[in-house]
Amino acid sequence: MVKVAIYPPNSLILADLIERKGHTPLVLQKQIRQKIKDPEIDSPPMNITEEDPIKGLKYAAIEVPSGVRGRMSIIGPLIDDAEAAIIVDGAPFGFGCIGCARTNELSIFLLRNKGIPVLEVNYPTNQDETYVMVNEINEFIDSLEEKSQEE
Amino acid sequence: MSENLCISPKLGKEDWDPDVITRMIILGPGARVSESEIVGEFHMLGLPLTIKNTCYGSMISGKKEDVYKAIKEIRKLDPAHIFTKERGFAPGDPRRCRGHRFGPREGFHQMEKEYTILGYVAEALENPKEATVEEKKPVSVDEFKKIMNESLENKE
Numbered sequence: 473m474v475k476v477a478i479y480p481p482n483s484l485i486l487a488d489l490i491e492r493k494g495h496t497p498l499v500l501q502k503q504i505r506q507k508i509k510d511p512e513i514d515s516p517p518m519n520i521t522e523e524d525p526i527k528g529l530k531y532a533a534i535e536v537p538s539g540v541r542g543r544m545s546i547i548g549p550l551i552d553d554a555e556a557a558i559i560v561d562g563a564p565f566g567f568g569c570i571g572c573a574r575t576n577e578l579s580i581f582l583l584r585n586k587g588i589p590v591l592e593v594n595y596p597t598n599q600d601e602t603y604v605m606v607n608e609i610n611e612f613i614d615s616l617e618e619k620s621q622e623e
Numbered sequence: 624m625s626e627n628l629c630i631s632p633k634l635g636k637e638d639w640d641p642d643v644i645t646r647m648i649i650l651g652p653g654a655r656v657s658e659s660e661i662v663g664e665f666h667m668l669g670l671p672l673t674i675k676n677t678c679y680g681s682m683i684s685g686k687k688e689d690v691y692k693a694i695k696e697i698r699k700l701d702p703a704h705i706f707t708k709e710r711g712f713a714p715g716d717p718r719r720c721r722g723h724r725f726g727p728r729e730g731f732h733q734m735e736k737e738y739t740i741l742g743y744v745a746e747a748l749e750n751p752k753e754a755t756v757e758e759k760k761p762v763s764v765d766e767f768k769k770i771m772n773e774s775l776e777n778k779e
Contacts, residue, residue, distance in 0.1 A: 482708075484741075485741065487708060488706045492748075499709050500711075501709035505644070506641070509639055509640070526725075552659070567733070568733070596740055597740075599747075600756050602746075602747050603743075603752060603753075605756070622659070
C-alpha cells in the first residue's frame with residue numbers, strides 16, 4: 473500500500489480513485505479530525521493554536537506570513553508522509569480548500585522537490601479530457617504497485 | 624453571523640474517540656441507486672454505525688473497521704457511481720451542521736465543483752477507453768500579424 477498525497481488535499485475524485493486501487497490517499501480531512509478530537513485544544517477547536525505557526529517553521533521561513541505557516545502545520549505532515557503525489561493543474565478559481573495561493577505554491581513546490589513520483593494532470597472540462605485524466609491516474613497508480621513489488 | 628464564529632459544542636464520548644471516523648457517500652449523476660436505498664442498505668448491514676441521509680447520498684460514522692466494511696458492501700450496489708470521501712467532523716456537529724449555523728457548509732463548494740465532472744468520471748470508470756485530447760496552442764505570430772493587418776485594412 474502506497475501513501476499518495478493529492479492536491480487539492482480534499483479532492484473527492486482523486487481520493488476515491490486512489491482508494492479504489494487499494495492505496496491510501498493523504499487527505500486533509502484526516503488531519504482536521506485529529507485536530508478536532510484532540511482534548512488538549514480548547515473549543516472551538518478549529519482555531520489555530522500558538523503551536524501551529526511554530527510547527528509550520530519546519531516548512532516555511534520566519535519571514536513567511538503566519539497564515540502560510542499555520543496552514544503548513546496541517547498540510548506539512550501530509551507532505552512528509554507522501555510516497556507519491558497527484559497534482560491537479562489548471563483548476564478553476566476556488567477549486568481546493570486551502571484559501572491561500574502562496575500555501576498552494578509552497579505545497580506543490582515541496583511535493584515536486586521531494587524526489588517522489590509525481591503525476592500532474594490537467595483539470596478536465598469535458599468527457600474526453602476526463603477519460604485522459606482517469607486513465608493517467610490509473611496508469612500512475614498501477615506503476616506504483618509495480619515499483620513497490622520490485623522493492 | 625456571530626453564531627458561525629463561537630460555537631462551543633457539547634461533544635459526546637464518541638466525538639472524542641480517535642478510532643471513530645466519518646465518511647461521506649456521494650452518488651454521481653446517473654447512479655442506479657437512490658439516497659434512501661443506500662441508507663436502507665446501510666441499516667440492513669446491522670453494523671454499529673450512525674447513518675445520516677443527505678441530499679448527495681449519505682454520511683456514516685463509526686469505528687474504522689465497521690465503516691470500511693460498510694463501504695465495501697455498499698460499493699457493490701453500483702461500483703462506478705458511488706464515491707466516498709473522508710470527513711473531519713461527525714454528522715450533525717454544530718460547527719459544521721447547517722441546522723445550527725448560517726451559509727453553506729464548508730466543503731460544499733468543493734463538492735459542487737467536483738460534482739460537475741463526477742458524471743464523466745463515473746462514465747470513464749464504467750466504460751474505460753483510450754482517448755486523446757488535442758492540445759490547445761496559441762496562434763503563431765505570423766498568423767496573428769496576418770489577421771491584424773486584414774482587420775486593419777477592412778476597417779479603412
